[in-house]
Amino acid sequence: MGLRVFATTLMVRLQVPQLSERVSFTAIRSAVIPVVAVLLALLVGAAMIAALGANPLEGYRALFVGAFGSRSALADSAVRAMPLLLVAVGICVAFRAKVINIGGEGQIIAGAILSTVVALWVGDLPAVVLIPLVLLMGMIGGGIWGAIPGAMKAYLGVNEILSTIMLNIVAVQIMNYLLRDPLIDPEEIERGTRIPQTERLPETADLPILVDGTRLHLGVIVAVIAAVVGWAFLWRTTVGFRVRAVGHSPHAARYAGMSVPRMTMLALSLSGALCGLAGAALVFGSQSHRLITDGSAAGFTGSAGFNGIVAALFGGLHPLWAIPSSFLFGGLLVGANAMQRAIQIPSALVVALNGLVVVFVIASNRIRENLKKRVVNG
Secondary structure (H helix, E strand, C coil): CHHHHHCCCHHHHHHHHHHHHHHHHHHHHHHHHHHHHHHHHHHHHHHCCCCCCCCHHHHHHHHHHHHHHHHHHHHHHHHHHHHHHHHHHHHHHHHHCCCCCHHHHHHHHHHHHHEEEEHHHHHHHHHHHHHHHHHHHHHHHHHHHHHHHHHHHHCCCCHHHHHHHHHHHHHHHHHHHHHCCCCCHHHHHHHHCCCEEEECCHHHHHCCCCCCCCEEHHHHHHHHHHHHHHHHHHHHHHHHHHHHHHHHCCCHHHCCCCHHHHHHHHHHHHHHHHHHHHHHHHHHHCCCCCCCCCCCCHHCCCCCCHHHHHHHCCCCCCCCCCHHHHHHHHHHHHHHHHHHHHHCCCCCHHHHHHHHHHHHHHHHHHHHHHHHHHHHHH
């Protein structure tokens, strides 16, 4: 018996380094794959730019400089990455419960509306009170908008993809109604211009600028903290363990006494709350310091609800890896505008370039999953 234990222990000790080396090598390949995916997307984009008679090298140089070439550019990229990061962390939380949140756009809007209404209602409170209050209201608004499809999924079996997408449309229409009548700036009515926007919100609710001469504001720090808290929640708390357990195996979790519907609803509510926080930060960290729209979701959100999904996938659906991933995509969005101005390419090509990156990143995520399965299966 002792000889058998000794032999088994020896075999484990011999195999563990090999397994560790294999896992490490696979982890390196998994990290490299999405980078290669972005490079391939840029390569295809270069061919498209050349087909239009422009210089791809000059265009990509303008993209890089516009995104990362100066202190102001870095600040703009970080600000653009801020809502992507918050949405990405929300996507990571929902994914761990094996639910898919496509409703980031609507949840951003819901958070923006509630935080704006509260700011207009309470007036000029001290900044130390008002800023946390509006950010909290943003989380509550987005959390409620995420809890609706969460409850429908958990207790009625409604597909969350369908319900979250439909709620995006509902949120947009509510925002359009509010900004064309109840919340519209009274001066817009007097002038007869009726631009769909609120009056200038209380100055004490403005998110403080962190670096003079740039647009870098407190919302960026809040987003990074949210990513760290999201990681700690999922991997360092009992509730986070239950969320992951439900996502891994609902039947086993139910057998262990966990409430699968409750965890499912919680995951989508938290995901929505993070998106709602992004909405509040977009309003109170904006240059106009008011809620304004052009009638579409993208007119206010900048498509952060969808781009955040790509940032989450690029970061391996891990809250901490979503930080550099979101910054990269924020830089690409800022730099793409600089590239368009530099080489005079159509705006449609910029949209196509972003779409190429999305397609290649999603494809790379599938490859990474296959690599992980090979390691697990030996």
